[in-house]
Amino acid sequence: MPVLATPGERSQEPRVGAPEWRQATWAKTRNAHRVTERCGQEAVAMWQPEDSVWDPHVARHLCRAAYIEPWRFRVEMIKGGGHVEKPPPGEGVTLWKGKMKPPAWYARLPMPLHRDARALQTAEVVQAHARGSRLTAARLSRAQHQMNGQVRLLQRQRETTDHRLSEVRKGLLINQQSVKLRGYRPESEKIPDRADRMLTWEKDELKNMKRKLEEDMEKSENLLKILASCRDTLAFCCKERLQVVDLMNQPLDKVLEQAGRHSWVNLSRVPTPRTQGQKTPPPDPVGTFTPECAQALDEARRLLAESKDTLAEMEKNEVDIRKLQLQISDRVCASLAQKMRETSELKERLNMSVGLMRGTIHRCTKFKQEMHITRGLIKGPLSKHHLETREKLDRPLVRVYQRHVGTQLPEATRLAQGTDKLQRHISNVEKNLNELLTVQKNLTWSFNCKKIGFDVDHNVVRLRLRQRHPHVCYEQAQRLVSDWDPRTPPRRDTSAAVK
Numbered sequence: 001m002p003v004l005a006t007p008g009e010r011s012q013e014p015r016v017g018a019p020e021w022r023q024a025t026w027a028k029t030r031n032a033h034r035v036t037e038r039c040g041q042e043a044v045a046m047w048q049p050e051d052s053v054w055d056p057h058v059a060r061h062l063c064r065a066a067y068i069e070p071w072r073f074r075v076e077m078i079k080g081g082g083h084v085e086k087p088p089p090g091e092g093v094t095l096w097k098g099k100m101k102p103p104a105w106y107a108r109l110p111m112p113l114h115r116d117a118r119a120l121q122t123a124e125v126v127q128a129h130a131r132g133s134r135l136t137a138a139r140l141s142r143a144q145h146q147m148n149g150q151v152r153l154l155q156r157q158r159e160t161t162d163h164r165l166s167e168v169r170k171g172l173l174i175n176q177q178s179v180k181l182r183g184y185r186p187e188s189e190k191i192p193d194r195a196d197r198m199l200t201w202e203k204d205e206l207k208n209m210k211r212k213l214e215e216d217m218e219k220s221e222n223l224l225k226i227l228a229s230c231r232d233t234l235a236f237c238c239k240e241r242l243q244v245v246d247l248m249n250q251p252l253d254k255v256l257e258q259a260g261r262h263s264w265v266n267l268s269r270v271p272t273p274r275t276q277g278q279k280t281p282p283p284d285p286v287g288t289f290t291p292e293c294a295q296a297l298d299e300a301r302r303l304l305a306e307s308k309d310t311l312a313e314m315e316k317n318e319v320d321i322r323k324l325q326l327q328i329s330d331r332v333c334a335s336l337a338q339k340m341r342e343t344s345e346l347k348e349r350l351n352m353s354v355g356l357m358r359g360t361i362h363r364c365t366k367f368k369q370e371m372h373i374t375r376g377l378i379k380g381p382l383s384k385h386h387l388e389t390r391e392k393l394d395r396p397l398v399r400v401y402q403r404h405v406g407t408q409l410p411e412a413t414r415l416a417q418g419t420d421k422l423q424r425h426i427s428n429v430e431k432n433l434n435e436l437l438t439v440q441k442n443l444t445w446s447f448n449c450k451k452i453g454f455d456v457d458h459n460v461v462r463l464r465l466r467q468r469h470p471h472v473c474y475e476q477a478q479r480l481v482s483d484w485d486p487r488t489p490p491r492r493d494t495s496a497a498v499k
Contacts, residue, residue, distance in 0.1 A: 046109045073099045132281075132288030133244040140238035140293060143300045147231040150307050151224065157314050158220050164318050165213040166474045168206055171325055173477040174467045175203050178332075178460045180481075188446065189453035198335045202328050209321045216314050223303075223310055230303050233296045241288065329468055336461045343454040350447040357440045364433045371426050378419050 015022070058066055073085040087094045087101040094101045111117065179199055183190075281287075283294040467477055 068100070071100045071102050073101070129288060130245055133241045136288045136293055137238050137241040137245065139297065140234050140241060143297055144231055144234040144238060146304060147227055147234060147300055150304055151227050151231065153311060154220060154224055154227065154307060157311055157318075158217065158224070161213055161216055161220070161314055161318050164321055165210065165217065168209045168213060168321065168325060170467070170472070170474045170477045171206050171329065172203065172210070173474070173481050174329075174464055175199060175206065176481055177463060177467070177477075181456055181460045181463065185453045185456050186449035188449045189456075193339065195332075195335045195339045195457075198332045202332050205328055206325070209325065212317060213321065216317055220310060220314060223307055227303055227307060230296065230299050234300060237290075237293045237296050241293070244288070329464065333461050333464055336457050336464075340454055340457045340461070343450050343457065347447060347450045347454065350443055350450060354440060354443045354447060357436055357443065361433065361436050361440060364429060364436065368426065368429045368433060371422060371429065375419065375422050375426065378415060378422065 070088060073087055075083050075085050077083050085099065090101075091104040092101050182196070182199075281289045283289055283291040285291060466472070467480075
């Protein structure tokens with residue numbers, strides 16, 4: 001009896017299950033494998049850097065070799081023919097024994113000690129910020145101290161310049177006193193000379209010095225205000241930075257020394273054993289070295305350099321003006337002394353002339369007196385009781401002859417002629433004597449004028465030497481000019497007079 005075969009037995013497929021059913025199962029299995037591999041790779045990739053994830057386009061057994069290849073040393077040829085192995089560039093720990101340099105490892109997921117690590121990192125940031133604030137405060141404090149020192153130097157120089165300005169003003173008062181004193185000379189001694197020109201030149205030079213010193217004082221005053229403002233700004237910035245620091249366990253000078261520099265403004269740097277210090281950090285609005293601090297330090301650096309130049313210029317001007325003022329005063333005193341010597345020579349010459357004229361006047365006066373006596377003798381006696389025998393006109397000879405009238409005798413005519421000639425000589429002598437007396441009077445007046453001029457110039461020189469002494473202040477010289485008048489005696493205190 002024949003056996004009947006089923007339709008499934010007649011086909012060559014030994015499997016009983018349907019292909020769709022079997023493919024569905026395989027699809028689920030492949031999907032499960034893909035999910036498992038993906039999740040495993042993602043789970044591992046979370047703990048590895050991004051560049052350590054395998055490339056899907058590279059075969060599985062070649063991924064590790066391709067990943068490790070950049071870690072190996074590179075061989076470079078040398079010019080001499082040899083070669084040298086160098087590690088690849090970048091961060092990481094170099095393994096010289098294995099000739100490899102793995103890159104730095106960065107995880108993309110927080111570690112189990114992530115909280116502690118973040119706390120340590122925050123503490124490091126806070127400590128770095130505190131150190132930066134302390135260093136910035138130290139820089140600002142040192143700059144503030146240097147600004148204070150510069151302000152003190154500028155103030156001292158201003159005091160010196162102000163003292164020199166008072167000396168120049170006192171020199172103007174001395175010049176005014178000298179001109180005022182020389183104005184009391186006689187009119188014959190007021191002829192303009194080189195001493196007057198020297199006084200005028202001294203006045204002009206002192207005015208120029210005064211103007212120059214006043215400009216220096218004004219310039220230094222403006223600079224002092226700017227320095228004080230910059231110092232206040234530095235103090236405010238330093239105080240603001242110090243608010244960040246809770247515990248100042250190190251002095252600010254020590255912080256600057258650790259930073260490798262003693263002066264951030266670099267005005268007067270003290271040599272340190274460190275060869276190179278830290279560079280100035282860039283300004284950071286949210287950091288420790290803010291733009292305000294940078295601007296304050298830059299302004300301090302600029303002002304310190306400017307004030308240094310200003311101080312040097314003011315000191316040089318003060319020294320030059322002191323020397324020039326002393327030279328001018330000496331030259332004026334020398335001119336007055338020369339004028340005194342010339343006046344003394346003229347006085348001696350006038351005195352000699354007056355002495356010679358005095359002898360001539362005495363001789364002329366004596367000769368005039370003798371001529372007056374002679375004229376009286378020639379005129380004859382005033383009374384008949386004074387007549388002598390030889391002077392009588394009735395002498396025996398005249399009485400005997402009686403040939404001539406008494407008025408026609410030659411004796412009377414000759415007497416009249418002699419008397420007239422003698423009178424003319426007397427008049428001429430009187431005229432010459434009056435002229436001699438007039439000239440002597442003029443010489444005496446000129447001599448007295450020269451003496452007064454000499455005394456005035458001597459008093460001017462003495463006054464100048466006394467008034468320019470450093471112990472004489474400007475107020476004393478000003479009171480002397482305002483109150484003193486050589487033509488009037490000093491005022492006496494009534495209360496003192498009563499006592």
